[in-house]
Amino acid sequence: MAAPKARKVVLAYSGGLDTSIILKWLQTELDAEVVTFTADLGQGDELEPARRKAEMLGIREIYIEDLREEFISDFVFPMFRANAVYEGIYLLGTSIARPLISKRLVEIAEETGADAIAHGATGKGNDQVRFELSAYALNPDIKVIAPWRDWAFKSRTDLIEFAEKHQIPVPKDKRGEAPFSVDANMLHSSSEGKVLEDPWEEAPEYVHMRTVSPMDAPDQVTEVEIEFARGDPVALNGRKLSAAALFEKLNNLGRDNGIGRIDLVENRFVGMKSRGVYETPGGTILLAAHRAMESITLDRGAGHLKDELMPRYAELIYNGFWFSPEREMLQAAIDQSQQHVEGKVRLKLYKGNVIVAGRQSDKSLYSEELVTFEDDQGAYDQKDAHGFIRLNALRLRTLAARNRRS
Helix, strand or coil, rough: CCCCCEEEEEECCCCCHHHHHHHHHHHHHHHEEEEEEEEECCCCCCCHHHHHHHHCCCCCCCCEEEEECCCCCCCCHEEEECCCCCCCCCCCCHHHHHHHHHHHHHHHHHHCCCEEECCCCCCCCCHHHHHHHHHHHHHCCEEEEEEECCCCCCCCCHHHHHHHCCCCCHHHHHHCCCCCCCEECCCCCCCCHHCCCCCCCCCCHHCCCCCCCCHHCCCCCCCEEEECCCCCCEEECCCCCCCHHHHHHHHHHHHHCCCCCCEEEEECCCCCCEEEECHHHHHHHHHHHHHHHHHHHCCHHHHHHCCCCCCCHHHHHHHHHCCCHHHHHHHHHHHHHCCCEEEEEEEEEEEEEEEEEECCCCCCCHHHHHHCCCCCCCCCCCHHHHHHHHHHHHHHHHHHHHHHHC
């Protein structure tokens, strides 16, 4: 399928070799004017080289934006209110970044008069779906160009030859096959491919870039206290912080204590299984703390319903449906449940473990008077349990009687 014709294209641009080749390909093969957009989501890279490389390639309109606060407050925190985990383990670090990038691509296209956007996701992965579903949800008429699905290059060698022909600098470690593919933002880092493709082989230690090995973490406990308001963390160790600043400190605590590593074989939306090594240090701490806060402030019925809805909510994010009406409906229900999720959680971090040490809240539903093994002064009449059990057993006794007769 040929790429759609476009007069002006906004490219999601990292400054790396692949997106630099895409930039030049858009110029030479589609004869399109290119606008570059580079998002700072806390990936830790120096972004000015991306500007310089875009200028070298003749780009006049260059957008480099710090989106860390928006990313954490408007995307990560709403997701963590749901305790969202895909397939029981993955904290959706790559998935949740794509709708924000797509949102800005569409907005910049409108600001600059561009008629198309472009991304560097491959035709085998989930990201192409996430970018494009988000873009179409925000602008049904936008054109989307996905060069990896459209161009004639067949190999890494073809890409290198194209880069050298057009005087695009090729880092020495890119001359040949990269050891693995990396994606990173403030929430996590993910590594896939090459040395990780055999799920039987243990990931080499050099793959991990966000955490020390739990075995090498300090032989002492780190204590931390997180304060919540309406389901979101607002203070760390008694200090109020912005969303991104708080999350950065959680990342540092998780990194130093070897927290947040997972090795996962997941089911991609496009149909294949893939193996990835993910590191989510701050997110792993936050998930444990949030669930501890909910444990004393959230009603049983609301909490159990949330847990039933969560896999569906997580799957929607994983599959790229952040801007869908069903995700927004679920978000409204989740946010309603968080009105009284406030208070403090005390944690101990030790060699890859997050241990809940205490929790307290003015909105707590926990009653020592009811659960005590000592005299409860008549707060709970244990005789009431007899009728409760007999009523709940009625259908079971009826079934058992029938089964005994037959």
